Amino acid sequence: MTGWIEPVTLAGEHVVLEPVERRHEAGLARAAADGALWQLWYTSVPPPEHVGEYVRAALAAGVPYLGICLGGQMLVRALDHQVYSAGVREIGFNALHPTLEAAEDHLMSVFSDGDVVFHWHEDTFDLPEDATLLATGDLVRTQAFRYGEAAWGTQFHLEVDRAEIDLWLKTAGDEGVRAWGSTREELEAQTDRFIDGHEDRARELFRRFWGVVRGGG
Secondary structure, three states, X not given: OOOOOOOOOEEOOOOEEOOOOHHHHHHHHHHHHOOOHHHOOOOOOXXXXXXXXXXXXXXXXXXXXXXXXXXXXXXXXXXXXXXXXEEEEEEEEEEEEEOHHHHHOOOHHHOOOOOEEEEEEEEEEOOOOOEXXXXXXXXXXXXXXXXXXXXXXXXXXXXXXXXXXXXXXXXXXHHHHHHOOOOHHHHHHHHHHHHHHHHHHHHHHHHHHHHHHHOOO
């Protein structure tokens, strides 16, 4: 098999699993509106007070971990470090600067200096002890790191595609985006310019992570 995994639809007697499309937007919004996912009988999401324990258990068991933005911050907290205000709101596509160590990293070697990634955050953290810094940014320094051999954290959103960004902009509204120091039109223009390369690199990174999960590297 070459390239990324082909989209598939899995149909059972009561459930259909299919790739997310724009027509799912309303349903996803309703699902996310609950907020307390750990209280729903059909999820295995830990409550907030147990997230650190959940992550530490995964690390101890050698379970591959890829924490994106808040997920990266959860990894930092699980390693007994604080997450704090960055003093700046980072939003939109910004340049990433991989470190020398990133060139040898199984995941982050997909990035070259100056590649842009999508941000929407206002917090940061210091690099945990025994962690390897893999990328820095111009506004917020710590952008990606690895802990051990199979745990990664990023401050940027490598998981978003055009549909996801459109949903976030719609959810935030024009006033919400302006409160972050940008405009909907500016972010849409950035998306038009950068999203194709952003999605290509993300697909390759996720393909590599899937190889780690499968145990094949």
